[in-house]
Amino acid sequence: MFGTIMRFRTKSGLMIELAPLNREDMPEFVKNGGLQTHNVNKFLGRFNAPVLEDEYEWFDKARADKDDIIWGIYVVDGETRTLIGNTGLHDINGDMYSPCKSATSGFMIFRPEFWGKGIAGACHRARTMYAFDDLGLVVIRSGVIFENEASRRAVESVGYVVHHMDRMGHLYKGEPRFDYNLQCINPDKYVWSYWWRNEKPTKKWLEGRKKTIEALEWARQHVERP
Numbered sequence: 001m002f003g004t005i006m007r008f009r010t011k012s013g014l015m016i017e018l019a020p021l022n023r024e025d026m027p028e029f030v031k032n033g034g035l036q037t038h039n040v041n042k043f044l045g046r047f048n049a050p051v052l053e054d055e056y057e058w059f060d061k062a063r064a065d066k067d068d069i070i071w072g073i074y075v076v077d078g079e080t081r082t083l084i085g086n087t088g089l090h091d092i093n094g095d096m097y098s099p100c101k102s103a104t105s106g107f108m109i110f111r112p113e114f115w116g117k118g119i120a121g122a123c124h125r126a127r128t129m130y131a132f133d134d135l136g137l138v139v140i141r142s143g144v145i146f147e148n149e150a151s152r153r154a155v156e157s158v159g160y161v162v163h164h165m166d167r168m169g170h171l172y173k174g175e176p177r178f179d180y181n182l183q184c185i186n187p188d189k190y191v192w193s194y195w196w197r198n199e200k201p202t203k204k205w206l207e208g209r210k211k212t213i214e215a216l217e218w219a220r221q222h223v224e225r226p
């Protein structure tokens with residue numbers, strides 16, 4: 001399934017729209033390299049290059065899957081709307097027994113010329129608001145490979161905290177490396193205490209909570225939701 005439209009500006013003033021994807025947009029993902037390049041795939045743990053048929057198949061699955069909420073990431077400049085990536089909250093209901101509602105994070109900009117412009121940070125603020133304010137999730141999980149500093153910093157900016165690291169999560173230039181596993185806990189008073197029960201969260205989790213509260217405050221004020 002797709003998420004509803006959210007519009008906001010990055011710190012540098014770029015207008016971003018998170019919106020449902022159109023089937024006709026799918027060639028963009030593989031046009032001019034995109035998901036067929038090592039440069040993008042190396043951070044996604046992918047070693048295959050999708051072709052257009054794979055993209056249409058992915059679209060059909062994304063549209064129908066009730067456990068996923070997905071958005072296309074568009075840069076809006078006047079009348080021009082450019083698709084540059086996608087983001088999602090995945091496995092929302094999960095197959096396993098779960099005492100709380102959770103999701104895993106996905107985020108990708110397939111056009112490297114749009115990297116480093118604060119787009120991920122801004123999108124995470126809007127998406128975190130959707131996850132906690134609309135869906136009532138308790139926790140969002142994110143897996144980030146060791147070398148992907150920009151992705152880790154983007155999620156940390158909205159309060160994700162490293163919970164643990166996976167040994168040999170992936171190969172980097174032939175060498176086994178670690179993956180970060182991060183979590184963002186819903187800071188709402190009742191949800192927070194439900195999550196932590198009798199445990200006392202350490203300083204890093206309290207700092208994460210503060211950042212999530214700030215991210216939510218920003219998003220509630222600045223994200224336009226037509």
Ligand SMILES: CC(C)(COP(=O)(O)OP(=O)(O)OC[C@H]1O[C@@H](n2cnc3c(N)ncnc32)[C@H](O)[C@@H]1OP(=O)(O)O)[C@@H](O)C(=O)NCCC(=O)NCCS
Nearest residue numbers: 043107108109115116117118119120121149150151153154
């Ligand atoms: C990784 C990715 C998501 C980051 O998105 P982005 O819009 O470029 O990120 P931002 O511009 O919001 O930057 C996020 C943070 O990383 C920092 N950063 C940006 N580029 C960086 C780089 N090359 N190295 C280190 N830090 C970097 C920014 O300064 C910012 O930190 P700050 O909040 O402390 O200022 C994007 O590059 C991407 O989609 N890459 C390919 C696929 C991918 O890696 N997906 C994520 C899988 S977990």
